[in-house]
Amino acid sequence: MKKILALVLALALVVCASLALAEEEVKVMTKEEFDAAAIDDPVCIEAYVQANQSWWDGKIKLYLQDENGAGYFAYDLPCTEEEAEKLTVPGTKIRLSGFKAEWSGEIEIIDGKFEILDAEPFVTEPEDVTDLLGSDDLIKHMNEKVEFKGLKVAASKVEGKDDEFPFLYAWDGSGSRESNSDLYFNVEKDGQVYTFTVESYLCGAVTEVYAAVEELKIGDTIDCGGFLYWYNGANPHITSVTVTEPAPAE
Amino acid sequence: MRKRFTAVLLLICLLFALSGCHGKQSRSGFSVPDHFDDRMPVEIVFWAKNDTNKNQVAVYQQAIDEFQALYPNVTVNMRLYTDYSRIYNDVITNISTNTTPNVCITYPDHIATYLTGSNTVAALDDLMKDPRFGLGGSEVRFDAPKEEEIVPEFLKECMIGEHTYAMPYMRSTEALYINEDFVKKLGYEVPEAPTWDFVWEVSEKAMEQDEDGLFKVNGQKVLIPFIYKSTDNMMISMLKQLGAPYSTDAGEILIFNDMTKELLEEIYIHGKSRAFSTFAISSYPGNFLNAGQCIFAIDSTAGATWMGSEAPMMDIHKEQVVPFHTKVTMIPQFDPDQPKMISQGPSVCVFSKENDQEVLASWLFVQYLLSNEIQLGYAETEGYLPVTQKALDSVEYKDYLARAGEDNKDHYRVKIEASKLLMENTKNTFVTPVFNGSASLRAAAGQLIENTVKGARRKQEMNDAFIEKLYSDVNSLYRLDQIGGDRQARVVPTGAWVLLGTIAAVWVVIGIFKLREKKKNKTIK
Numbered sequence: 001m002k003k004i005l006a007l008v009l010a011l012a013l014v015v016c017a018s019l020a021l022a023e024e025e026v027k028v029m030t031k032e033e034f035d036a037a038a039i040d041d042p043v044c045i046e047a048y049v050q051a052n053q054s055w056w057d058g059k060i061k062l063y064l065q066d067e068n069g070a071g072y073f074a075y076d077l078p079c080t081e082e083e084a085e086k087l088t089v090p091g092t093k094i095r096l097s098g099f100k101a102e103w104s105g106e107i108e109i110i111d112g113k114f115e116i117l118d119a120e121p122f123v124t125e126p127e128d129v130t131d132l133l134g135s136d137d138l139i140k141h142m143n144e145k146v147e148f149k150g151l152k153v154a155a156s157k158v159e160g161k162d163d164e165f166p167f168l169y170a171w172d173g174s175g176s177r178e179s180n181s182d183l184y185f186n187v188e189k190d191g192q193v194y195t196f197t198v199e200s201y202l203c204g205a206v207t208e209v210y211a212a213v214e215e216l217k218i219g220d221t222i223d224c225g226g227f228l229y230w231y232n233g234a235n236p237h238i239t240s241v242t243v244t245e246p247a248p249a250e
Numbered sequence: 251m252r253k254r255f256t257a258v259l260l261l262i263c264l265l266f267a268l269s270g271c272h273g274k275q276s277r278s279g280f281s282v283p284d285h286f287d288d289r290m291p292v293e294i295v296f297w298a299k300n301d302t303n304k305n306q307v308a309v310y311q312q313a314i315d316e317f318q319a320l321y322p323n324v325t326v327n328m329r330l331y332t333d334y335s336r337i338y339n340d341v342i343t344n345i346s347t348n349t350t351p352n353v354c355i356t357y358p359d360h361i362a363t364y365l366t367g368s369n370t371v372a373a374l375d376d377l378m379k380d381p382r383f384g385l386g387g388s389e390v391r392f393d394a395p396k397e398e399e400i401v402p403e404f405l406k407e408c409m410i411g412e413h414t415y416a417m418p419y420m421r422s423t424e425a426l427y428i429n430e431d432f433v434k435k436l437g438y439e440v441p442e443a444p445t446w447d448f449v450w451e452v453s454e455k456a457m458e459q460d461e462d463g464l465f466k467v468n469g470q471k472v473l474i475p476f477i478y479k480s481t482d483n484m485m486i487s488m489l490k491q492l493g494a495p496y497s498t499d500a501g502e503i504l505i506f507n508d509m510t511k512e513l514l515e516e517i518y519i520h521g522k523s524r525a526f527s528t529f530a531i532s533s534y535p536g537n538f539l540n541a542g543q544c545i546f547a548i549d550s551t552a553g554a555t556w557m558g559s560e561a562p563m564m565d566i567h568k569e570q571v572v573p574f575h576t577k578v579t580m581i582p583q584f585d586p587d588q589p590k591m592i593s594q595g596p597s598v599c600v601f602s603k604e605n606d607q608e609v610l611a612s613w614l615f616v617q618y619l620l621s622n623e624i625q626l627g628y629a630e631t632e633g634y635l636p637v638t639q640k641a642l643d644s645v646e647y648k649d650y651l652a653r654a655g656e657d658n659k660d661h662y663r664v665k666i667e668a669s670k671l672l673m674e675n676t677k678n679t680f681v682t683p684v685f686n687g688s689a690s691l692r693a694a695a696g697q698l699i700e701n702t703v704k705g706a707r708r709k710q711e712m713n714d715a716f717i718e719k720l721y722s723d724v725n726s727l728y729r730l731d732q733i734g735g736d737r738q739a740r741v742v743p744t745g746a747w748v749l750l751g752t753i754a755a756v757w758v759v760i761g762i763f764k765l766r767e768k769k770k771n772k773t774i775k
Contacts, residue, residue: 040707057339099708104533111704158304170332174304179330232537232566 026097031070037100043109044097047072048090048122050145051227051239053201055084061201062087063143063227063237064096065124071143071228075101075108087114091121106230107142126225134192138234146236147225150244151187151194155218166216180205183213187222196224199237212241219247280372282380283606286321286389292611293325294352297340299596301552302332305631309624317618320391324611334360338689345370350601352612358408358681359689361415361599366686372600373413377613385617394617395638404637407681408597416597417616418637420628422552423591423672423679424483427535427664428577432456432467432545440577443586446488449476449546450516453525456545468572472543476526477535479549482696483592488513489695490592490680491584496695501685503730505695506721514702514717521706530700531707537565542572548581551668552595554633558664578667580675593672593679595634626650630660633668635676642673687733694728 026044029037037043047064054060059076066072074096079087086092098112126147132138133148155164158173165173167185175181183198203209216222226238296314300306307330314326329351331337338360344350350370364371378397382389386396397405404418426444433440436455441448453475458466465473478484485505489496492513495504520526529535535547536556549557556563558576583589598619600612618624625636626647636642651670655663672679682688701720702712710716725731 040704042708057335099704101531103531104537170302170304172302172304174300174302174307174330175332176330179332181330232570 028095031066031068034070034072034100039100039102041100042097043100044095045070045072045109046093046095046117048119048124049087049092049094050090050124051202052084052088053199054204055079055081055088056201060084060087063145063202064094065143065145067122069124069127069144071141071145072096073106073108073143073227073229074098074112074114075103075110077112077114079114083116086116089121091123093117093119093122104231105233129228130189133189133194133234138228139230141228142230144228145225146228147223148187148189148236149223151189151222151224153216153218153220153222153247154186154188154193156184156186164218166218166220167213177205177214183210185213185216187224194234196226196236196238197229199229202227202237203239209238209240212243213238216241216243217247221245280376280602280606280609282376282383283610286383286610286614287607288321288323290607291323291325292605292608293327294608294612294615296326296328296615297331297337297351297354298328299331299334299337299355301632303631306628309627309631312627313615313618313624316392316623317615320618321611321614324615326615331355338363352601352603352608353615354599354601355419355596356416356599357594357689358410358416358597358684359692361597362410362684362686362688364599365410365415370601371415372602372609372613373415374417374600374613375414377600377610378414383610383614385620390614390617392618392621395620395640399638399640400620401637401639401642401676403593403676403679407593410684416599417620419596419598419619420552420625420634421593421595421637421672422550422632422634422668423593423675424480424487424548424581425551425554425633425668425671426579426581427539427547427549427554427557428579429539429542429545429574430577431574432542435467440579441586443580443589444582445586446516446582446584449582450520450525453520453546454523457523457525467545468542470543472538472541474524474527474532474538474544476520476546477528477532477538477544477548478526478699479529479535479547479553480696481528481530481699482692483594484548485510485513485695485699486682486692487581487590487592488584491590497683497685497688497691499683499685501683501687501733503691503733505691505698506725510698511717514698514720515712517699518702518706518712521703524707526703528700528703531703534565536561539576540564540572541566541570542574550594551633551635551672554578554665554668555631555662557668558662560658560662561664562659562662576664578664578671580671580678589675589678591675591679593676593681622646629669633665633672635669635672685733687730690728690733691730694724694730697724697727 026042028044028046034043034045047066049062050065051063052060059078062074062077064072064074095115095117096109096112098109101108101110124145126145128149129138129141129146130148153166156168157164167183169175169181171184180200182200184195186193186195198210198213220243223242223244224238225240226236229235229237298310310328314328318324318326334357341350341354341364361371378385381387386394404421408414408416408418428440430440433452436452438452456467456475460466464471492509494509495507497504535544535549538544539547539557540559555561559571559573580589581591598616600609600616603609620638622641622644625638625641629636630650641647651666653661654666
């Protein structure tokens with residue numbers, strides 16, 4: 001009798017424990033389900049690492065995309081330096097659970113936990129969204145790998161000065177290459193000006209794109225690619241720049 | 251003969267052990283050189299922090315250019331940072347490779363960590379008082395402030411234990427930036443010193459929505475009535491105002507108490523209703539304030555140029571800005587008759603180096619940062635306050651303050667009112683105890699609020715279990731159980747262990763010899 005009672009109790013314990021665990025687990029979401037989730041809701045996605053911002057203070061920021069093109073941004077994902085080494089290999093598939101958050105318009109996954117999945121690496125091709133610049137549809141591509149073609153480099157100015165620059169170190173020109181400052185440059189399309197950024201924790205002063213932007217001239221026609229980050233509006237993080245038509249010589 | 255030899259050997263061992271204990275400290279034994287060597291080229295590395303503000307960078311550059319003109323044999327190489335934590339991290343890394351900068355913008359909390367292990371930061375006590383090269387000394391080639399001309403409250407903040415390890419560079423506090431139009435629209439008047447109850451009440455009232463889901467007060471879909479930029483400061487200030495425990499001077503952690511719990515329970519309510527949020531969760535308070543999506547924004551006075559619909563710095567599109575009158579007050583208080591607000595802002599320290607001339611040149615450069623030109627130039631870039639009475643009393647500064655509102659750039663009203671707030675309340679400011687680990691405790695204080703607000707937004711229940719888990723999570727995240735007065739008292743440096751061990755060994759050997767001698771004597775008898 002005692003043995004049966006012990007067995008029943010043990011079984012009950014196992015059932016309760018598995019129920020509790022199941023309750024905590026969020027199932028892997030489709031992009032539609034993720035979009036439908038409210039801010040602060042728990043979310044879970046599977047996607048491939050496309051790029052990362054540098055690991056620092058036990059955290060990393062990841063640009064992710066799945067096979068269907070859905071882009072995600074993992075903000076300050078806690079991981080060890082060893083884990084970060086694996087995570088920074090482009091194409092690595094992960095399952096990421098965390099909470100949906102919005103920061104200055106950027107939709108991200110915060111307080112995340114991840115698991116590296118055994119899968120064939122997948123690196124996505126950028127989608128050309130040039131025609132969506134300035135339209136309400138651009139936001140649908142947030143966090144995706146994108147490209148823009150045939151944009152003209154427009155002048156950037158430092159407040160209080162008349163000088164024109166093709167780019168600025170930091171948003172107001174207060175930075176420098178030595179400080180690995182972000183680069184800000186303006187591009188023009190159909191009379192509208194947009195600000196693009198080379199985020200230095202994604203592409204620092206040692207990268208090709210950083211050097212390429214430093215070489216830009218006002219009036220150059222360029223193609224560029226990057227990730228469609230959002231900060232109070234579209235603020236692409238640029239990872240490649242090619243001058244297709246240099247500015248006419250003065 | 252043999253006994254003598256052993257005694258000498260032991261003595262040598264003892265001396266060796268003693269010298270081993272002090273070998274690492276040799277660099278800290280800096281003595282002020284008797285002259286400044288004009289012929290010796292000296293290169294000093296200066297790690298500076300700016301608020302991503304080109305005007306601040308220009309002032310640093312001006313300081314370097316003018317200083318180099320006065321001391322042509324000195325070259326100052328500046329590296330710019332926009333984040334204190336990055337400087338902190340880089341200094342820690344460079345301490346281990348002996349490649350620290352010469353001069354560094356910093357916080358006393360950080361210096362306390364730099365000081366552990368080896369003596370890397372120069373104590374400035376002797377330098378300050380030196381009649382030739384000290385503060386305002388006879389051989390200083392510019393008009394530097396004397397010690398008594400530095401605001402005493404700010405200078406005291408740079409003391410760790412009995413020594414001064416930094417000079418204050420700029421000071422700021424936090425201000426409550428208010429959309430006064432919205433407060434009036436909700437049927438209230440803004441008091442001179444708002445209380446926490448007032449801010450919570452108005453914030454909750456503002457959450458009323460119409461049938462279309464628009465907030466009645468601003469007619470928009472988005473409204474976060476109250477946003478606090480630095481939740482570290484929020485918790486610290488609330489506890490200070492209530493006289494509640496935070497930490498002891500020796501570093502004992504006291505923050506996990508019932509008063510903290512009560513505060514978190516209140517914050518939870520407003521996090522749940524979404525009347526309150528934080529920078530980490532939602533973004534810059536100034537952006538929401540300027541877009542008419544926030545009523546009470548708490549940010550540093552050093553961020554005043556971003557606050558208000560006419561602010562010279564703007565991070566949102568012009569068409570998003572909603573015009574309103576910005577009122578600047580002290581942060582909310584529990585007892586407005588005894589206000590308390592944090593004192594913060596950059597200080598500047600000098601790192602110890604083998605070359606005394608290098609240290610002297612660094613110290614002179616630090617003094618140059620305290621000269622009127624630099625103090626006024628930098629302070630006016632934001633709502634900072636100069637740290638010298640000499641600058642505060644200057645005709646130029648008084649003129650600058652008097653011209654508040656004359657334009658929306660150099661004399662932006664909100665910025666100057668923010669500076670005045672600190673000037674009028676210097677005696678009401680406080681700082682938290684500085685010890686190895688105090689920076690972690692600061693971060694933990696903020697994390698308690700961040701996790702509480704996130705928990706509320708994620709529909710977690712507020713109860714004893716929530717608080718217990720929160721305390722435990724934050725405690726382990728910041729390893730607070732590994733810092734604190736008791737542990738510090740227990741920690742004995744390796745050198746001291748070697749010394750104690752050697753002494754013990756010497757006594758044991760002496761004892762053995764004594765016993766053997768006694769035995770021998772007995773046998774002879």
